[in-house]
Amino acid sequence: MGISGSQRHSRLQLVGLFIIVLIGASFLFCNPHAIAKESVIDLSTAISQVAKKNIPAVVHIDVIQRREVVNPFFPFENDPFFRFFFGGPQMPRKFKQELRGLGTGMIMDEKGYILTNNHVVAGATEIKVLLANGKRYPAKLIGTDPKTDLAVIKISAKDPLPHVVFGDSDKVEVGQWVVAIGHPRGLDQTVTQGIISAKHRRGIMDPSSYQDYLQTDAAINPGNSGGPLLNLKGEVIGVNAAIATQSGGFEGIGFAIPSNMALHIAKELIAHGKVQRGWLGVSVQDLTPELAEAFHVKQNKGALIADVVKGGPADKAGLKRGDIVVSYDGKPVPDASSLRNLTALTPVGKVVNVEVIRKAKHKRLSVKVGNLDDALKMKLSSLKERLGVEVRPATQKDVERYGLQSKQGVVIIWVDPDGPLGKAGFEVNDMILEINGRSINDVDDLADMLNTLKPGRPATILALDHRTGRTGYIRVMIG
Numbered sequence: 001m002g003i004s005g006s007q008r009h010s011r012l013q014l015v016g017l018f019i020i021v022l023i024g025a026s027f028l029f030c031n032p033h034a035i036a037k038e039s040v041i042d043l044s045t046a047i048s049q050v051a052k053k054n055i056p057a058v059v060h061i062d063v064i065q066r067r068e069v070v071n072p073f074f075p076f077e078n079d080p081f082f083r084f085f086f087g088g089p090q091m092p093r094k095f096k097q098e099l100r101g102l103g104t105g106m107i108m109d110e111k112g113y114i115l116t117n118n119h120v121v122a123g124a125t126e127i128k129v130l131l132a133n134g135k136r137y138p139a140k141l142i143g144t145d146p147k148t149d150l151a152v153i154k155i156s157a158k159d160p161l162p163h164v165v166f167g168d169s170d171k172v173e174v175g176q177w178v179v180a181i182g183h184p185r186g187l188d189q190t191v192t193q194g195i196i197s198a199k200h201r202r203g204i205m206d207p208s209s210y211q212d213y214l215q216t217d218a219a220i221n222p223g224n225s226g227g228p229l230l231n232l233k234g235e236v237i238g239v240n241a242a243i244a245t246q247s248g249g250f251e252g253i254g255f256a257i258p259s260n261m262a263l264h265i266a267k268e269l270i271a272h273g274k275v276q277r278g279w280l281g282v283s284v285q286d287l288t289p290e291l292a293e294a295f296h297v298k299q300n301k302g303a304l305i306a307d308v309v310k311g312g313p314a315d316k317a318g319l320k321r322g323d324i325v326v327s328y329d330g331k332p333v334p335d336a337s338s339l340r341n342l343t344a345l346t347p348v349g350k351v352v353n354v355e356v357i358r359k360a361k362h363k364r365l366s367v368k369v370g371n372l373d374d375a376l377k378m379k380l381s382s383l384k385e386r387l388g389v390e391v392r393p394a395t396q397k398d399v400e401r402y403g404l405q406s407k408q409g410v411v412i413i414w415v416d417p418d419g420p421l422g423k424a425g426f427e428v429n430d431m432i433l434e435i436n437g438r439s440i441n442d443v444d445d446l447a448d449m450l451n452t453l454k455p456g457r458p459a460t461i462l463a464l465d466h467r468t469g470r471t472g473y474i475r476v477m478i479g
Contacts, residue, residue, distance in 0.1 A: 036242050046232045050179045051191045053234045056162040057228060059129040060183045061116060065099040065123050100155040104182035104227030110160040115266050116226030117241055118151045119142045123399055129272045133188060145442060147209045149241055150262055152269040153174050164228055167235030169258035174198055180218040182227030182242055194218030202337045204242060204255055212257040212341050214238045220254035277372040278346035281312020284336040295324060296360040302326040303339040317367040327355035371399030379447030386450060386479045388419010391441050398436060402469050409433040410446055424476045434462035453478045
């Protein structure tokens, strides 16, 4: 059979295309730098380029905290023995104290919003920001979130400000090169480098906080707090927050808050002045090998639901005690902390798919995420029932009045005389600072701690007497 002219032409075209492909392949093979040229990073200049790009957007934060401190000798001033040795005019009941601190922050946008750590600016009465160009500005506090140790402050400048660019911290890999910029021990514009040593570090600080740290060996020291941890593209992938140390200095283990979490919190603080967190209405625990065997699952990954709040989002969706959550909104759930963090970062009102293992079978449920503030209202009701009190968070005035370390403790605003604390002698305006050795930083802490205490069992409370400003331990039987 003969070949037509059109068929011959088509075959010649295919042969020509094949030859072009071969030539292109041989060119790429002989010239590997031609492959993804745009994505190749020159390691000899990468760190200097990251530093040059971001140093103008990294700021030095000076903090001043003024407060009144109760005179430790005040209770003894009328003691004859004391007056014999320390005689003279009557001593003041309180004296003024000024504390100074420093930290780092990063400018988020041209408007002057600056992201930093809560522990850098918490309790500050005056905040000043020094830019890399030498200009100094007063800053105002926009909002803080102690649960993630993040805060946002703001400066006002006539000209547009340099700012950082945020990357996707979920894409960070262990072993990836990173750069830290900050002001350790007041040494401005210090650049250090290292790698990501690990991901998803939890339980480093307060176990009740929302933690999901990136671990790095890039040198971080006091003063670095609030500074950026950057990838070699110059994108912020973390906020430097803490170090593990016995000497007080850097020992190769630093922790940064992932940028995805930090950016979400920052936007909430800018928009609302506080953080609105999602809530499922469940108590969860890690799935140990023993529990995995008991619930007939092959691997010990997931969050085991220990209890479900009646009338809460999970209850309405059909989640039950004993369910093992293995996926939330399309993301795997390796443990209880990850579920807690994922839920907290979910917008209130969003409907998410939750995959659980129930009686060795997989089941998908849709849950409309609630507001954690609703949970707090329920917790306040529990406090009234079990302790016989109503409380509020400590304010800056409370901190200054009693010389507290930041806004620690809760203040009693109502007492049932026949309740557990009323019988123990507590009064309105007294403060609860600790229960069984655990610090109480807010109402949520108190409610969470209360849930761990069995009815009819004693608890040791560190309280502050509002009349004298003195602290002491009191043993109370919990209702």
